[in-house]
Amino acid sequence: xxxxxxxxxxxxxxxxxxxxxxxxxxLNADMIMYDLEDSVPMEEKSKARQLLIDFMTQEDxxxxxxxxxxxxxxxxxxxxxxxxxxxxxxDKIESIVxxxxxxxxxxxxxxxxxxxxxxxxxxxxxxxxxxxxxxAKGMLNxxxxxxxxxxxxxxVFGIADYxxxxxxxxxxxxxxxxxxxxxxxxxxxFPLSKIAMAxxxxxxxxxxxxxxxxxxxEGLKKSCIISKYLGFDGKWAIHPSQIDIINDIxxxxxxxVKRCQKxxxxxxxxxxxxxxxxxxxxxxxxxxxxxxxxVILDKFNKISREK
Numbered sequence: 001x002x003x004x005x006x007x008x009x010x011x012x013x014x015x016x017x018x019x020x021x022x023x024x025x026x027l028n029a030d031m032i033m034y035d036l037e038d039s040v041p042m043e044e045k046s047k048a049r050q051l052l053i054d055f056m057t058q059e060d061x062x063x064x065x066x067x068x069x070x071x072x073x074x075x076x077x078x079x080x081x082x083x084x085x086x087x088x089x090x091d092k093i094e095s096i097v098x099x100x101x102x103x104x105x106x107x108x109x110x111x112x113x114x115x116x117x118x119x120x121x122x123x124x125x126x127x128x129x130x131x132x133x134x135x136a137k138g139m140l141n142x143x144x145x146x147x148x149x150x151x152x153x154x155x156v157f158g159i160a161d162y163x164x165x166x167x168x169x170x171x172x173x174x175x176x177x178x179x180x181x182x183x184x185x186x187x188x189x190f191p192l193s194k195i196a197m198a199x200x201x202x203x204x205x206x207x208x209x210x211x212x213x214x215x216x217x218e219g220l221k222k223s224c225i226i227s228k229y230l231g232f233d234g235k236w237a238i239h240p241s242q243i244d245i246i247n248d249i250x251x252x253x254x255x256x257v258k259r260c261q262k263x264x265x266x267x268x269x270x271x272x273x274x275x276x277x278x279x280x281x282x283x284x285x286x287x288x289x290x291x292x293x294x295v296i297l298d299k300f301n302k303i304s305r306e307k
Contacts, residue, residue, distance in 0.1 A: 005205060006030050006302055006303060006306050007030050007031050007154065008030050008233065008246060008251060009031070009234055009235065009237055009242075009246040009247050009250070010029060010030065010031045010032075010067070010207060010234060010235070011029035011236075011237045011238075011243060012033050012035050012039065012069075012210065012236055012237065012238055013035060014035050014040055014048070015040060015049070015051055015052040016040045016041070016044045016047055016048035018051060021051065021052070022059075023240075025059060025061060027240055027243060028243055028244070028247070029237060029243045029247075031095075032064055032066050032067070033067045033069060033097060033236070034066070034068040034069070036049055036052065036071055036077070037070065037072070038099070045077045046080075049077075049080065049084055049085065052068065052085060053085060053088045053089060056085075056088075056089040056092050065094050066092060066094055067097055067130060068081075068096060069097035069132075070082055070098060070099070072098075072099045072100040072106075079113075082096070082110060082113055083113065086121075086123075087121065090117060090118070090121060090127060093127050094127070095127060095129060095130050096127060096128075096129055097129075097130040097132060098110055098130070098131055098132060099132045099134065100138070100161060101131050101132060101138050102138045102141060103137075103138075103141050103144070104144045104145055104147070104148035106145075107148035107149050107152070108148055110129060111129065111148070111151055114126075114127055126150075126151055127151070128151045129149055129151040130152075130153050130154045130155075130207070131145060131146065131152060131156065132156045132157075132158045133145070133155055133158060133191075133195055134157075134161035134165070135161060135165040136166055139162070139191055139195075142155070142194060142198045143198060146198050146199065146201075146202045146204065147202065152202065153204055154199065154204055154205035154206065154207045154233075155195050155198060155199040155206055155207070156208075156209070156236070157188075157195050157227075158209060159175070159177050159188060159209035159210075160176050160212075162188075162191060163175055168187070172212060173212065173213075174212030174213070176209060176210050176213075176238075177209060177210075177212060177219075178211060178212045178216060178219055179213075186226060189226075189230075192208070192227055192230050192232070193230055196227075196230050197231075200231060205234070206227075206231060206232045206233055207232065207233060207236065208223070208224070208227035208232045208236070210235065210242075211223045211224075211235070211242070212238070214238055214241055214242055217241075217245055220242055221249060224245070224249040224250065232250075233250065234250050235250065251299070251300075251303055252296045252297075252299055252300045257296065257297065260293035260296045260297050261293075262280060263280055263285055263293040264290055264294065266278050266280045266285060267285050267286075267287075267289070267290045
């Protein structure tokens with residue numbers, strides 16, 4: 001199952017910034033995502049694409065989990081982003097992020113070209129696809145989108161463009177989830193829940209949007225906690241200082257592991273005695289409780305193996 005992939009933190013690296021490309025090799029994010037889209041000015045799209053190809057050709061990045069984001073299909077850049085990069089360094093790419101996905105067609109054309117290129121170039125793996133849901137239309141069509149290809153690794157929430165598509169007012173600077181205290185609740189609870197539900201129904205990862213204020217660690221922690229407890233597996237980062245916070249929050253802590261192991265052990269013992277449920281610290285534990293505890297234990301074991 002793709003959901004077993006460890007992808008707590010995804011750092012976005014502008015592909016037109018050569019120094020940032022080089023620095024990315026030393027970052028401890030679970031995934032490095034090289035960006036050809038929003039962080040690259042229109043006049044530098046071709047330059048960024050070539051810089052990325054040159055960097056990946058020359059540098060040893062085989063041990064990293066590497067992705068890159070193409071431009072959306074309504075631009076004149078998307079097809080070259082896909083073909084030029086995969087033809088040159090496709091063997092080093094784990095996944096491709098498709099932005100602003102609104103229908104299954106936005107996925108199918110990428111899947112079709114990847115089939116042809118992998119066969120023609122002899123790439124002995126399936127490059128996966130990460131779907132960015134960033135508009136009201138994409139949210140409405142999420143069921144068809146997530147079933148459009150066997151390659152899909154994750155659904156990603158694009159908070160800023162989603163807000164644009166709904167005509168939302170905002171108080172911050174970047175529009176990426178900061179300065180939300182003005183609203184009596186959580187404005188993005190519904191789209192986050194819908195993305196998590198669609199992702200887990202398909203057995204793929206749910207990845208949250210970046211938090212725009214990288215000088216606000218407490219705001220980042222709050223943002224992470226909200227999506228973590230809605231079922232998200234990780235979050236994009238826009239600055240290296242955010243990586244450790246994200247990795248920490250999307251990992252089970254020692255108390256989580258101890259508590260969940262206690263639940264599983266108590267239930268297993270009750271099963272040996274022929275009892276269907278058991279009390280742990282004054283609370284009922286049954287089969288559903290154990291399955292919930294195993295979600296956390298499985299993630300802890302996955303993280304331990306990756307270290």
